[in-house]
Amino acid sequence: MRDVALERSPQDDGTACLRITGPLHEILGLARRLDTSARAVQAQQRHALEDGSPVPFDLDGDTAAEGSAMSLAAIRYALITRTMLDTAGVEVPRERHRINVVVPVLTLMGLDDAPATYDGVIPLPAGMARRLAAGEEVWHRVLTDPTTGEFLPLPADQYRPTAAMVEHLRLRDPVCAAPGCTRTTSSDAENDHIEEFDHSDPQRGGPTSIENLHRLHWAHHDAKTKGRTDPVRNPDGSTTWTVGTPTRAEVTIAPRTDLVTPIIAAALADSWAQYEWTLELDALERMGEFERFEREAGPYDPALDIGYGVEPVWGTPPCSARYDADPPF
Template sequence: MHAQRIEAMHAALRVDVLFLAVSYAVRSAEAFVAASLSPERRREMARRAVTAELATALHLPERTVQRQLDEATALSTRLPATLGALRDGSITMAHARVVVEQTTDLGDDDRDACARLDELLAEFSTSHTAATVRRKALRLREQVISETIAERHRKARAKRRVEFEAAADGMAWLHAFLPIDDAKLIFDRLDRVACVNRDARRPEEVAPATHSSSAETTGIDQVRDEQLTADQVRADTARDLLLYGTLDDQSALADAVARVRPSVHLTVPVLTAMGESEAPGLLEGYGPIPPEMARRLAARAPSFTRILTHAVAGTVLDVDRRSYRPPADLARWLEVRDGTCRFPGCNRPARRSDIDHTIDYADNGRTAHHNLAHVCAAHHHLKHETSWSVRHIGQGSLEWTSPAGNTHETHPENPIPDRPPPF
């Protein structure tokens, strides 16, 4: 921890030096560029000149240096709370980058929103991972930004695209920038295909596949001595569907994965669903989405599990002591409440985690909302096989205690009241 604080302080020092460098270049633009240029053009070319200077001196790509200069400028001019936390080692540069990312599109009209986000996220970052801060930021933005999420979504949607990025050793990245509903369902289906492969497939059961368009077998059917990993199956399935439009229909696995359908929770305020409110919906694993998208998905998208905010009032929150397994409605309520594994810093989806009795069932722990929480397999073992411990502290929040005695609180992604009032 001490080494991490020192590393964060060094990162803050680098931010200060970069900002001083670019500020000096802009103030002394006449030393870098021709006086015949307009003032705006002189400032732009001065920045480009110092960017090239630093890139060549540090042996870094200019795009990398440009990104670092943009981050330094944002932190130094618009995000004082975040930069202060970085300087005293309370957060890492990864946290600071998330705050920059979540405020970079805010213009002069949203200065107050930017300042509020800076304060809230800087404080939140001191006790959470960068990934968790990003999820929190998506929700906080809706509370402070003046422009509606629908307006921002229309602008962002116009930027959808696919990008190719070469990598080393004969590999490459293929990025798709898509609306969140499409991207979430695509990844969820790939993820479920990976689970089908890992849970139900034996290498000897699958024969090599053939495609008239290629002499190579597809990744879904190409099995060697070892089982493929989930990441490999997701990548291979995406490759097969994009290249061939389908999976090989001769494969037993292809028959299984063809039946896989994505499923994602969508929580919609009841007045939004009725068209009487513009409050955003909430998409599992992401956060707020435009109300128009929420209404469309709630009405016509069978792959989304639609949950009206008030509908949870009828959910069973407790069951008889003799029952160990939670009933389906309680399990779904817990999945919506928790969102992810409830161990500190873990973002594994709740649907891929276990429902754990905080006080063990064998020790008279009840199968009830106040004694259940999602914990992924790895952290489930950690809880039961090490001296890590956990207890419920109300409203779905948990307090974990480490072997060294340190305590960490985690809070549900969707803090639904323990006993919601009836309609």
């Protein structure tokens, strides 16, 4: 369903709502384009205020008069209501990366309905994810550890992360890696070396590697650069953050993983355990152990379960039982 509808406030307070309804990925794409445009305008306004040049997109002259760039909310609203998404000559940068819709392989094959994720944080129904994947000419394979779900690292040996590394970081850190921050890393985020890169002697430390990188909102990146926070990557992949000098707070953040992978691994392990248990029951039956037990213990009587601590096994003959203690044979 695709629709644009005007809704008046039920309180008759002079406000209204323009509701846009459509497929989730299309609405999120529109929101992203609007947000990217607003950030580009705001950045140009800040630069103009700093160097004294004419302020772009200053529709009412308030920005120059007040000496402060418009808020992102105000720019978004102005773009929609007054310019039809025209940024008044400000060039909006193109997306530097693709938008990731991560679909578990079993979901893609139609063998499971585990949800996909849009841009790492927004769940998508399995059916919609499969339709999106079917409309793409190129799929990108993402490898994760088969038990923990951890995204497998990629090698690197230079200061600036490669495009593939940035994509990997966006998968692992869909939101800012700073504790408590919920800003997404698709835009307005920067790549940061946890252990600072040594430009004079790169071999001394601070490598450009997945293990030593994360994505931070620019404000948190700035705070780290100024020494207000200090992250340390631990051998298990977690990151310990300390705040202040001397330390005023310390917190350890576990590494983010693909949650579906360990769930599927656990389900497969449980299914295998049940399969082995079925094989064991079949072997006991072929060996005549159940018949011998009937001869020695008598017919199965549910009333004796409490006394003997046994339970019937679903889907097996009435004489079969699961023993909580060692069996008598």
